[in-house]
Amino acid sequence: MTDVHTRGATEAILMVVDEPVAAADIAAAIDATIDTVTAALVALRDEYADPDAPRGFELREVDGRWRVYSSRLYADAVGAFVVEGQSARLSQAALETLAVVAYRQPVTRGQVSQVRGVNVDSVMKTLSARGLVTEVGEIGGALQYGTTTEFLERMGLATLDDLPELAPYLPDLADVDGEGR
Structure with missing residues (x-):
């Protein structure tokens, strides 16, 4: 199989996947x-990211899997199109709960409730x-x-290691776990 064929076949598969796909799965196919x-995949990612020819999409690796996403450059336009007339935003309670899960995982509902100071059962059901x-x-x-991987995708993160450090925003948190996260 030629590199041109591999590249074309890889690109074609990326255009039809519903979820990020591993390089091994593409290779097998x-x-x-x-x-x-x-x-x-790396060549396609770099080609799509060419600043001299901005595209409306980009290829990202998320948690070891690859997928084509709309470009972050046009997030406002895509957001307006997708949520036109809808309220797809999370509530403040859901955002707070999601942040606790993201930074403290694995975590139980009880632990999240303890951090937030309120019952989080219904919010956890919504997030799930x-x-x-x-x-x-x-x-x-x-x-x-x-x-989940969906969380990483929506946040534009490749891995949980890409979560921003909390220590600069909450200095006393760094003393709690020694890592600032």
Whole structure:
């Protein structure tokens, strides 16, 4: 298989996937090596990101998987188009709860409630229904929650390591866990 064919086949697959896809899955589908597909993905990402020819889309790697997304340059236009007439925003309570889960995961509902000082059962159900949090385990009979790939995608993050540090905003938090996150 030629590099041109690998690149074209990889691009075609990216155009039809509903969720981010691993390089290994693309390689298996087109009978190519993972290294060849990864090289094609990186080349496509770099081509799409050319500042001299801005595009309305970009190729991003999220949690080891790849997908085409609308360009961050045009987020306002896409947001206006997608949510026209809809209220797709999360409530303040949901945003606070999501932040606790993101920074403290894995975390139980009880632990989130303790941090927030209120019952979070209904908010956690909402976040789960929107695909932003999911059950990731169990400790002492209590379910533990963490964020999802959907959360990473919506936040524009490749991994949880890309979450901004909280220490600059909440100096006394750095003393709590020693990491500032």
